[in-house]
Amino acid sequence: MDARKQEVTAMVDKPAEEDAETDGGVRAYTVRLELVDEPGELLRTLEPIADNGGNLLSIHHERGNITPRGHIPVEVDLECPPERFDGIVDALRDAGVNVIQAGAEHYGEEVNVVLVGDLVENDLSDTLSRIEGEASAVVRDLSLSAPDGTEAVSSARIRLAIDSGRSDAALEAIRSIGSDKELTVVEPLLGGEA
Amino acid sequence: MRLAILGAGDVGRSVADLAGEYGHDVVALADSTTATVDPGGIDIDGALERKVGGDALGSSDHDAVFESDYDVLVEATPTTLDDAEPGFSHVKRALEADRHVVLANKGPVAERYEELRALEADSAGSIRFEATVGGAIPVLSTIEDSTPQAVTAVRGVLNGTANFILTRMAAEGLDYEHVLAEAQDLGVAEADPTFDVDGTDAALKFVILANVLADGGFALEDATVEGIQSIPGSALDLAAEDGRTIRLIGEATRDGVRVGPRLVPENGALAVTGTRNIVQIETRNAGSLHSSGRGAGGPETATAVLSDVGRLPPL
Numbered sequence: 001m002d003a004r005k006q007e008v009t010a011m012v013d014k015p016a017e018e019d020a021e022t023d024g025g026v027r028a029y030t031v032r033l034e035l036v037d038e039p040g041e042l043l044r045t046l047e048p049i050a051d052n053g054g055n056l057l058s059i060h061h062e063r064g065n066i067t068p069r070g071h072i073p074v075e076v077d078l079e080c081p082p083e084r085f086d087g088i089v090d091a092l093r094d095a096g097v098n099v100i101q102a103g104a105e106h107y108g109e110e111v112n113v114v115l116v117g118d119l120v121e122n123d124l125s126d127t128l129s130r131i132e133g134e135a136s137a138v139v140r141d142l143s144l145s146a147p148d149g150t151e152a153v154s155s156a157r158i159r160l161a162i163d164s165g166r167s168d169a170a171l172e173a174i175r176s177i178g179s180d181k182e183l184t185v186v187e188p189l190l191g192g193e194a
Numbered sequence: 195m196r197l198a199i200l201g202a203g204d205v206g207r208s209v210a211d212l213a214g215e216y217g218h219d220v221v222a223l224a225d226s227t228t229a230t231v232d233p234g235g236i237d238i239d240g241a242l243e244r245k246v247g248g249d250a251l252g253s254s255d256h257d258a259v260f261e262s263d264y265d266v267l268v269e270a271t272p273t274t275l276d277d278a279e280p281g282f283s284h285v286k287r288a289l290e291a292d293r294h295v296v297l298a299n300k301g302p303v304a305e306r307y308e309e310l311r312a313l314e315a316d317s318a319g320s321i322r323f324e325a326t327v328g329g330a331i332p333v334l335s336t337i338e339d340s341t342p343q344a345v346t347a348v349r350g351v352l353n354g355t356a357n358f359i360l361t362r363m364a365a366e367g368l369d370y371e372h373v374l375a376e377a378q379d380l381g382v383a384e385a386d387p388t389f390d391v392d393g394t395d396a397a398l399k400f401v402i403l404a405n406v407l408a409d410g411g412f413a414l415e416d417a418t419v420e421g422i423q424s425i426p427g428s429a430l431d432l433a434a435e436d437g438r439t440i441r442l443i444g445e446a447t448r449d450g451v452r453v454g455p456r457l458v459p460e461n462g463a464l465a466v467t468g469t470r471n472i473v474q475i476e477t478r479n480a481g482s483l484h485s486s487g488r489g490a491g492g493p494e495t496a497t498a499v500l501s502d503v504g505r506l507p508p509l
């Protein structure tokens with residue numbers, strides 16, 4: 001971990017704008033990525049940013065968290081000319097990096113959902129990966145309560161990061177996963193001042 | 195106004211009892227078998243005493259109500275689904291005789307809204323139904339005052355029994371079955387609480403709201419409804435970890451009706467406790483309005499009925 005951190009620091013220190021052709025102002029952007037926990041992965045990920053005219057400002061591992069799928073969520077702040085930004089995101093995706101959210105806002109929407117049912121018997125990790133895949137959401141943490149053991153009805157609260165404006169669609173996807181897997185989905189009440 | 199009251203349960207009896215206070219006369223009162231009718235005003239105390247004491251309410255056939263000389267029919271018979279009978283026919287009969295109708299019975303307004311409005315259009319009488327939604331809370335009149343076009347959505351808690359159960363589960367860490375039994379002992383839940391806990395009762399109210407917003411088009415079958423029976427105590431615990439709780443929340447818009455358990459901020463306006471109800475009316479130009487209060491009970495519901503009577507034009 002330490003070794004990699006150093007690598008990152010080295011990259012950040014390198015003046016990345018050297019080869020960036022800025023033809024106007026630059027803007028700050030935040031990109032949220034999910035990395036596989038393998039050596040060198042972070043460095044590999046950051047290359048397309050510099051290569052495409054982005055200037056790295058900071059990188060943080062979100063609270064050292066690991067997503068339930070074993071990935072490491074990473075948030076990268078960078079600056080670049082606005083017309084370059086889409087190219088950077090495309091390059092990241094082309095390089096096989098899982099880009100969760102990209103935009104000028106620091107965070108998308110964060111939404112809590114409670115699932116109830118035979119969660120464990122119904123393959124909880126499959127449920128979570130379906131949510132990440134079908135609802136294009138990132139599971140940021142999960143808290144499970146199974147007072148009567150994992151064979152019985154249990155509840156899980158999952159905190160999801162969802163791109164701004166995509167919550168309704170994401171919740172709809174989660175509802176349909178819930179009905180597939182016979183789980184009760186307790187959604188947040190969005191809209192209005194609850 | 196001269197009132198003819200159909201139904202001598204909690205609501206009908208309270209309407210009869212309070213009518214005088216609001217300046218109205220009761221000329222007929224009926225239950226499912228008999229009626230008492232008097233053009234000069236029935237003996238309300240005597241009738242209520244007989245009813246509560248288990249004797250026949252009156253000596254007339256219950257149909258005699260329709261022959262009496264009334265201005266407003268108060269429909270307070272049990273709510274029924276689908277064809278909403280016999281409530282619907284009662285309303286029809288009164289409108290065809292050019293009389294007003296005030297409903298506490300949710301069935302006709304939820305299930306056959308357009309037919310009611312068509313009958314009303316051909317009648318000198320009008321219909322009003324504030325009591326069907328939120329008991330004592332002025333919900334429909336608030337929407338009417340803001341004009342329905344300016345209201346974009348109505349959300350809230352409109353079933354006191356389900357809200358009581360969820361509140362107790364969260365506070366005591368008890369499971370659904372346990373709290374339901376307690377609610378039944380306290381008289382908060384009926385012996386058969388099905389419609390309260392499976393969301394049907396709340397859904398009927400939100401269907402009525404959607405009908406008012408969209409000027410018809412909805413019935414119970416158009417609503418997406420989920421109850422609270424499958425919510426374990428552990429789900430409420432998890433919600434609390436994050437400053438939230440679970441409430442049976444309904445939503446009505448012009449696009450549809452949804453009722454189900456939802457996460458809401460623990461200290462937010464919609465997280466009312468006990469049997470209290472609340473509605474949030476979202477308006478186009480004036481933000482959200484909240485009103486909360488007692489959503490059920492004989493006298494509470496009767497006040498809504500009598501306020502409606504007061505809003506009717508003279509015939």
Ligand SMILES: NC(=O)c1ccc[n+]([C@@H]2O[C@H](COP(=O)([O-])OP(=O)(O)OC[C@H]3O[C@@H](n4cnc5c(N)ncnc54)[C@H](OP(=O)(O)O)[C@@H]3O)[C@@H](O)[C@H]2O)c1
Pocket residue numbers: 200201202203204205206224225226227256269270271272273274280298299300301325326327329489490491492495
């Ligand atoms: N209670 C509330 O807080 C509340 C709130 C809002 C709306 N409502 C609605 O208001 C209505 C009345 O509620 P409630 O609590 O008073 O009900 P209830 O206590 O069950 O009383 C119903 C009354 O209707 C009578 N009835 C049944 N069929 C009839 C018929 N064909 N003709 C004439 N009367 C008939 C019954 O007669 P018998 O006495 O002979 O059985 C009884 O007196 C229901 O539709 C309910 O959904 C109630």
